[in-house]
Amino acid sequence: MSFVNKFMQFIGLAEEEEKIPASQMVKEAEEPQNDVMSVQRKGTVVNLHTNKQVKVILSEPECYSDAQMIADYLRARRPVVINLHKAPFDQAIRVIDFISGTIYALGGRMDKIGHQIFLCAPENVDVQGSISEFLNTKEEQHRVSQTQLR
Numbered sequence: 001m002s003f004v005n006k007f008m009q010f011i012g013l014a015e016e017e018e019k020i021p022a023s024q025m026v027k028e029a030e031e032p033q034n035d036v037m038s039v040q041r042k043g044t045v046v047n048l049h050t051n052k053q054v055k056v057i058l059s060e061p062e063c064y065s066d067a068q069m070i071a072d073y074l075r076a077r078r079p080v081v082i083n084l085h086k087a088p089f090d091q092a093i094r095v096i097d098f099i100s101g102t103i104y105a106l107g108g109r110m111d112k113i114g115h116q117i118f119l120c121a122p123e124n125v126d127v128q129g130s131i132s133e134f135l136n137t138k139e140e141q142h143r144v145s146q147t148q149l150r
Contacts, residue, residue: 059081070082070120107122108122108123
């Protein structure tokens with residue numbers, strides 16, 4: 001019996017269920033069902049081996065109005081890679097602000113994977129690793145090699 005049913009009975013809005021002694025319940029369970037067709041079960045069949053393919057959306061917004069389309073993809077629980085190379089700097093900042101708010105509201109995450117390239121993943125997508133560490137080490141190696149050449 002669910003909590004709601006118990007509460008409804010308590011306040012008098014639902015009829016109390018008839019209590020059956022345990023001895024009668026055992027007798028009823030022991031009686032065989034002669035008619036196989038009379039037994040009807042309601043249930044849901046769930047396939048445990050589904051291979052649902054997750055599609056990653058690639059987006060190159062050119063202005064702020066393209067941000068809503070990206071947010072709609074995120075709301076549909078699809079990961080989006082955003083490349084901001086085509087957007088002017090002020091528009092790119094506005095797009096990132098809008099998308100970061102969407103990501104926060106959905107409980108997802110946003111990772112920078114390159115210069116002006118971001119991976120936006122909703123909560124159902126698990127992102128492992130970090131590319132920014134690799135980028136930082138490459139930049140440091142480049143700087144060190146440039147100073148050694150001088």
